[in-house]
Amino acid sequence: MNVLKVSFVELNARERIKSLLDEGTYRELLDPFEGFESPHLEKQNIVPQSDDGVVVAKGEINQEPAVVISIEGNFQGGAIGEVSGAKIAGALELALRDNKEGIPTRSVILYDTGGVRLQEANYGLLAIAEISSAIISLREYTSVVGVIPGKIGCFGGMSLTAGLCSSLIMTKEGRLTLNGPEVIEQEAGIEEFDSQDRRLIWNTIGGEQRHSLGFIDHLVDDDVESIKGIMIDPPKNSGPFRSEQVDLFHSRLQDIDLSKPLSSSDVQEVWNKEIGFNEFKEADENLDESRGRTWFTALTDHNRCDDVASVLCTDKRVGNERIRYIAVVPDSNNRFPRARNGELGLEEGWAIARYVREAMEQDEGGGRRAIVAIVDVPSQAYGYNEEFLGLHQAGAAAVDAYAKARQAGHPVITLIVGNAISGAFLTHGLQSNQILALNDKGVNVHVMSKQSAARITRRSIEELEEATKKNPAMAYDVQSFATLGALDDLMDGVDPQNPESQDIAKVEDRLIEAIIRARSGPFDLSNRLQSLEAKSNRMASIKVRARLAEQW
Structure with missing residues (x-):
């Protein structure tokens, strides 16, 4: 039947x-x-x-x-x-x-x-x-x-x-x-x-x-x-x-031929191979400047990258703390053209996941180093190849790694020095115990560019900007983001583009303070709903959870 x-x-x-x-x-x-x-x-x-x-x-x-x-x-x-x-x-x-x-x-x-x-x-x-x-x-x-x-x-x-x-x-x-x-x-x-x-x-x-x-x-x-x-x-x-499965998916990208249109059958052949990673190497001198690169260089002694030159990583001791710094930076030679201006793309997501997991594995059973995500990301990469090859999964891998590190007791700190936009910020920055930002007009937090947001909501950019006056969550400036209670430190008096020794020392001091708070605080994200700002401006988030718990 x-x-x-x-x-x-x-x-x-x-x-x-x-x-x-x-x-x-x-x-x-x-x-x-x-x-x-x-x-x-x-x-x-x-x-x-x-x-x-x-x-x-x-x-x-x-x-x-x-x-x-x-x-x-x-x-x-x-x-x-x-x-x-x-x-x-x-x-x-x-x-x-x-x-x-x-x-x-x-x-x-x-x-x-x-x-x-x-x-x-x-x-x-x-x-x-x-x-x-x-x-x-x-x-x-x-x-x-x-x-x-x-x-x-x-x-x-x-x-x-x-x-x-x-x-x-x-x-x-x-x-x-x-x-x-x-x-x-x-x-x-x-x-x-x-x-x-x-x-x-x-x-x-x-x-x-x-x-x-x-x-x-x-x-x-x-x-x-x-x-x-x-x-x-x-x-x-x-x-x-x-x-x-970071090694598996990241390694598959290395053998993808981007000189011709991708098809599922071609990619499946590569997907079925086991390909090893290149060894770690020192990053070549790179002229692709950004705030992310500027602050990575200011806070660290040298650059280290593997086969992905757009993701910088190094370890440094600051006072009594071991810190792993990670930054996504522009790379004009990036083989994925849509990720050449500092966007977070396929290789960037998998590389971040690999660096974070490496720190977790090395520190298992011992003192867990802090991980600092230096954030200056204009967006995720917008491209056919990126979506075809699973940009969402590369982003999920980085999210997974940061969250796992935080839950395992690594203080995960975000330092926003430039743009923190959309899926790139979700991937690189929003899974941290503590979020710090420079108080500067060049620091912006949002879900989408103004042009795209206007198109999707069927508004003009002028109408969009007018709406932000009624709802700070729609605004791009970091001061508005701070009103939502997730920002733990908004730093004044720091030169965001040409930091000198006193600027660097000030940021390092604030990072150490954030690491101390992270070590003594919760390992989940509940602290974001406990600040005074959150209790005022994320009231609905708090009330929903309370009522759910009553009915559960």
Whole structure:
């Protein structure tokens, strides 16, 4: 007898959860009658939704306790703001608490999201960093399964969280990528990526392509029973998680021929080879200047890099502290042209992960050195090759490494000396115990360039700038970012471009103070919600978590 297939894609967020949980076990947390809606949208003449586009429900899957988080793509394109982000992070944090206390609680995330909600910009960035940290901790206890069914797909910073999941399920209709086609076209031109070419899109970031290159675990039909079948018999992780397979994925890039258009079949041949890394070497003199390079040089004695000249790394002792400094810098000879101006690209993400993991391995069982991320990143790289070869996964690997180092007791400190934009900042800087920044107009924090943000939100740049006056989370300046409570030190009186000895000494002193605070503080990101600024300007993030805990 033929069983009628039910489309998973066509279900809304609640229906998707109900279709996966055992019958009669669905219990929604923070349902619409709780009234948790974004406090930021109405100010921008946008009608909010009473669940803010995220449904969280507890129940059972195959008679085992589970929490399922479902993103509603029909509201704001599934974009993540303060309330929706807090619901996801808070639910995962509570599942982590359960598992630590011996209460097995499986976790499932149903993705249908465009990434950060631009109308809430830096709220979304902070939330996604917290979601990532929770997934990395939780998957050590239980399977964290991600499902990307279709309609919207999984884009932006949320693609990094997908790259961290224990297991990923995707339909052919799904899409998984860091940069959306429209953003690539805006930033790099239609010659780089035509956002109207549907065949190009699915051949680059669709389910079949992602499965062929190993970025997802299960390619399934758009059918409730097919997806539920995998949930009932969850995959057992017998080796390192995808975001921990740094040597494997990074080495594969070394043999990719970029002189011709990439295809899945060509790349698969390389993917099946085992290729060794080059030995570490001293970086050649490089004339590609940036604030990141300036401060790396000022704070360290020499540059060290492997085969990726755009990622600098060295160890230095400052007082009683051993510190590993890492910076992403421009490289005009970068073989990926879209990453030549200091953007964070494929090789940069994997190289950061490798440097951080190397420090963890060397310090295992002994004193754990501090790791300082010097941040001056204009964005992630916008390009066809980057998306085809899994930029989201390279970013997830760096996120994973920084978070693991922090959780293992390495003080991880971020020093923002220039731009800290979008997925690049999520990858390199937002997983730290402490965030420091120079107080200067050249220091900017945001989720996207103004041109792209205006296009995506269908506003003029003038309208966008006017909106930032009503919502500091949309502003680019570091003073506005400081009001959100995640910035631990905003340094005045430092020359950001031509630091002299007194500037260097001042920054080193503040770094040591931050390292001391990190060693005595929590190893998760909870301190970001405990500052006076957070209690004033991230009130919704705090209230959502408190109410979730009451209903859990």
